[in-house]
Amino acid sequence: MPQDSTVPPEGVFVPVPTFFKTSPASPSALQAALDVPAQCQHSIHLAKNGVRGLVLLGSTGEAIHLSRAERFELISGVRDGLTKAGFPDYPIMAGVLTNSVDEALEWLGDAKKADAQWGLVLAPGYFGNAANQENLLEWYTLVADLSPLPILIYNYPGVTNNIMIGLDTYTKLAAHPNIVGCKMSHGNVSHHVQVSLDPTINHTKFRVYSGFGQQLGPIVLFGAAGVIDGLAAIYPRAVSRLFELAAKRPVTPEALQTMQTWQFIVSRAEEMIGKWGIVGIKEGVYRELSIGNLQGGRLPLKGSMPEGEWAKWAVALDAMKKLELSVD
Template identity: 80%
Template sequence: MTIVTASNSPPEGVFVPVPTFFKSSPVPPALQAPLDVETQIQHSTHLAKNGIRGLVLLGSTGEAIHLSRAERYELLSGVRKGLTEAGFPDYPIMAGILVNSVDETLEWLADAKKAGAQWGLVLAPGYFGAAANQENLLEWYTLVADLSPIPILVYNYPGVTNNIMVSPETYTKLAAHPNIVGCKMSHGNVSHHVQVSLDPAIDHSKFRVYSGFGQQLGPIVMFGAAGVIDGLAAIYPRTVARLFELAVKRPVTEEALKEMQTLQFAVSRAEEMIVKWGIVGIKEGIYQVLKMGNLEGGRLPLKGRMPDGEWENWSVAMGAMEKFEQV
């Protein structure tokens, strides 16, 4: 299957910030377990076959900060090759770019292009987040976009950037840049999502707004957002994708609205596990539901699994998702 977009912008829909899979134990003299590219491809192909419009590889969930440059390239190029062999040669891939230096950001972007990613999801530079201002963020992103070999999206995740918030006014200015094609807002300020999604000064066919939370999918998509980049969809792709289909369809019938409300409740409730357990919870869910990966978690300091019995504590929420997934 080939997905063609109307421009160099990513498609609307549900993207998944996929976790990076590792083997169970290191191979001496290595200190940490190596990548499990085979499982990475298996999981990515499963998502592509079940309604997910694209992947974010090496984002925050993908632990790019815990990987070497060689490992990042190995993972990106391996998944691109695996998807092509599975019949998805142009499947959308965003590569996470999680560094503060302009020069290193451009290095990551060049590697991402070479490995087969179409876009870079560029995290706001937050090491000195408390001292950053909107003018400096605008200049930083403009400089990166001017020189990036692939189109970029602005990635605003205050939880890992010392609480940087990109303002709606800054998005309006950045959206005018020909090489900035969207944003991901990983925060709970729904007003920012709606303002940027509906801003008449922005060309929304070119600049796409995504939330990092499936809890917000229905409300923000009904008010102009392009979709979500959602961790729960790594476990239950069909259900989250179905929710998007209902939210984007016009006109909204009473029957469709009722189904959307039912699905949004189930998704929002299940997302509480993702909020609490993050990467460890996503990996546990993939193992429990899809039988992929292992229970070793991520790399230090994220190594490990949920406590015994914790997955079962979420049986009501996950059981509902499982039923929807089978419809």
């Protein structure tokens, strides 16, 4: 499929957790400071191991727990680290998690100055279904009209009072020249498939990503561009190889069987991510990659998994580790 330079590449993106040090930056600070060196170390590891791009400061990145200055510091710091490591144009989406049009544009302006290429803009769901489809269409259109970056629609009902972007709304927004894709972080596979296969959408200019690696094989087989997946923060090569298996054409019986085997292992491990979220991802990155610490996120997400909890997932995670080590 031809690649438009303004459109994110197909493949696996990682919603990167934000790393924090174990102590505040100053005596007056209330929470632990950003750990930009750890952030860069992890981002470079992902870039070297099959991941096609990063989502910085999305939901997993705790953007709502950071100040404006911290958000800029993190994006610009990672960009600088990637450039010094030999990845100067590595794809970065910046999360935009605010309900105000003016603030969304402020976040997008800052992201552009920090050298992100796209904004991943969360649906404004504070008021839930009171935000009807007509108003969502107008909200996204206004943001896209004025955004200095191309944007993607981010539909995550779990953090937006169960608001869902309608299929007709996707079709209309996909025609906007500054809207280049969407991320659906929900279990409605039919929506992923319908938007991915909609014949009225130009799929060279509008890409569909899932937020769940559990859906990777099925949705990529039916036209989706890939996933933005938390498990890949820990096992990037394995999840990226599953994408390659699903994207390769033609799909031979042997390839399908291999894909099914890998998808089962990935889906089983994703259960840990589903239960423990940011805390589980950070624990996995620390245990498997020796990056970060076991402090977790900022309040109210501070802390680690309970003692013995990681061991309960040994069967699933050991299988993932075996896949990870099997990829050249």
